[in-house]
Amino acid sequence: MVEQSRRAAETLSRRALLSRAGLAGTAAAAAGSLPAAEPAAGADVAVPERTLAPGPAQLTLRVNGRPYPVDVEPRTTLLDALREELGLTGTKKGCNQGACGACTVLVDGRRVNSCLTLAVMQRGAEITTIEGLADGDGLHPVQQAFLEHDAFQCGYCTPGQIMSGTAVIAEGHAGSPEEVREWMSGNICRCGAYPNIVAAVCHAARDGRR
Amino acid sequence: MRPFSYTNVNTVRSAVQLVSADPDAMFIAGGTEMVNLVREGQLAPDHLVDIGALPLHLTRAGARGLRIGALAHEVQEHPVVRRGYPVLSQALLAGASPQVRNMFTVGGRPQRGLIPGSYVASGDRTERLPAAGRR
Ligand SMILES: Cc1cc2nc3c(=O)[nH]c(=O)nc-3n(C[C@H](O)[C@H](O)[C@H](O)COP(=O)(O)OP(=O)(O)OC[C@H]3O[C@@H](n4cnc5c(N)ncnc54)[C@H](O)[C@@H]3O)c2cc1C
Ligand code: FES
Numbered sequence: 001m002v003e004q005s006r007r008a009a010e011t012l013s014r015r016a017l018l019s020r021a022g023l024a025g026t027a028a029a030a031a032g033s034l035p036a037a038e039p040a041a042g043a044d045v046a047v048p049e050r051t052l053a054p055g056p057a058q059l060t061l062r063v064n065g066r067p068y069p070v071d072v073e074p075r076t077t078l079l080d081a082l083r084e085e086l087g088l089t090g091t092k093k094g095c096n097q098g099a100c101g102a103c104t105v106l107v108d109g110r111r112v113n114s115c116l117t118l119a120v121m122q123r124g125a126e127i128t129t130i131e132g133l134a135d136g137d138g139l140h141p142v143q144q145a146f147l148e149h150d151a152f153q154c155g156y157c158t159p160g161q162i163m164s165g166t167a168v169i170a171e172g173h174a175g176s177p178e179e180v181r182e183w184m185s186g187n188i189c190r191c192g193a194y195p196n197i198v199a200a201v202c203h204a205a206r207d208g209r210r
Numbered sequence: 211m212r213p214f215s216y217t218n219v220n221t222v223r224s225a226v227q228l229v230s231a232d233p234d235a236m237f238i239a240g241g242t243e244m245v246n247l248v249r250e251g252q253l254a255p256d257h258l259v260d261i262g263a264l265p266l267h268l269t270r271a272g273a274r275g276l277r278i279g280a281l282a283h284e285v286q287e288h289p290v291v292r293r294g295y296p297v298l299s300q301a302l303l304a305g306a307s308p309q310v311r312n313m314f315t316v317g318g319r320p321q322r323g324l325i326p327g328s329y330v331a332s333g334d335r336t337e338r339l340p341a342a343g344r345r
């Protein structure tokens with residue numbers, strides 16, 4: 001379980017390092033972390049240039065470690081593709097304009113708002129949603145900490161909070177409650193469960209350091 | 211959202227060609243502004259040209275100041291910026307949310323977003339590629 005956040009951290013640093021060195025293609029493929037057919041978009045390796053007409057087109061998204069063929073239009077957001085096409089409804093739609101964080105997912109280890117990006121832009125990327133955090137029946141440490149700290153009321157913001165919490169820890173931004181508050185500022189909780197959310201993230205961060 | 215076609219490009223040349231050739235084509239970089247504006251109907255491109263994979267990510271400091279690639283992410287975290295340009299780093303950190311900052315690019319910012327005062331105060335200049343001037 002701790003392995004998960006460590007993996008996220010490694011993905012982060014390895015990617016940053018590789019793209020700086022301009023080696024993302026060869027090394028990432030060698031590490032087996034990317035599908036051979038469609039290397040990571042946004043890295044230095046190119047997804048082949050392709051034009052898609054306005055209607056539905058078949059493409060592959062890699063979500064939680066497995067490839068999913070999907071039929072999406074260029075205008076389909078990643079959020080809608082996850083929820084409507086893949087049935088992964090753990091990722092929530094709150095504001096649908098980048099302001100609330102309910103739709104937070106990881107793309108190549110970095111947290112983003114899935115309502116602000118198009119599914120077609122994420123071909124070749126490794127997407128992690130709330131459904132991909134647990135290890136079988138074993139909860140991810142951040143999920144476990146949210147349970148222990150009662151870090152939700154209605155639960156609508158929770159998947160986004162948890163995704164962001166894993167990223168805050170992997171980024172090394174969970175050193176104090178103040179720091180966690182600042183770096184979780186992209187996740188709004190209408191129920192105001194903030195004190196418990198901060199406590200849960202700090203707890204998981206401390207456990208991870210042990 | 212209004213339908214549009216889409217091309218992902220890997221060279222600056224195809225990016226410029228595609229957008230110059232078609233008055234209804236626009237660039238999309240991080241998408242943080244574009245996706246919202248198209249969804250709200252404030253922009254109505256017929257074609258989006260995804261420039262996210264272009265090799266314009268570098269940030270570096272030289273004798274003539276700081277050069278920031280149009281597609282640079284996380285400029286605020288860059289060691290050179292944190293050390294030599296702390297106000298810029300802080301101004302960028304004060305903007306948006308961590309999630310949005312992970313996606314948005316500096317190039318998309320002067321086009322639509324708010325420009326931190328520090329850009330202006332430091333005598334910021336924007337280099338434009340020939341024929342890439344259209345927003
Ligand atoms: C929730 C939220 C909070 C925000 N907060 C802030 C804030 O605090 N401060 C701030 O400054 N901004 C803020 N923004 C706006 C943000 O700056 C812009 O969204 C971002 O800079 C756009 O970058 P992008 O790569 O996502 O651009 P896109 O959305 O991809 O593109 C934006 C525009 O720029 C054009 N464009 C992009 N790249 C280039 C290029 N290289 N050459 C020519 N044209 C180009 C596109 O055609 C489009 O018209 C916020 C946005 C959101 C959604
Ligand atoms: S639904 Fe994406 S930020 Fe609110």
Ligand code: FES
Pocket residue numbers: 151152153154155156157158188189190191192193
């Ligand atoms: S628990 Fe209800 S919105 Fe956060």
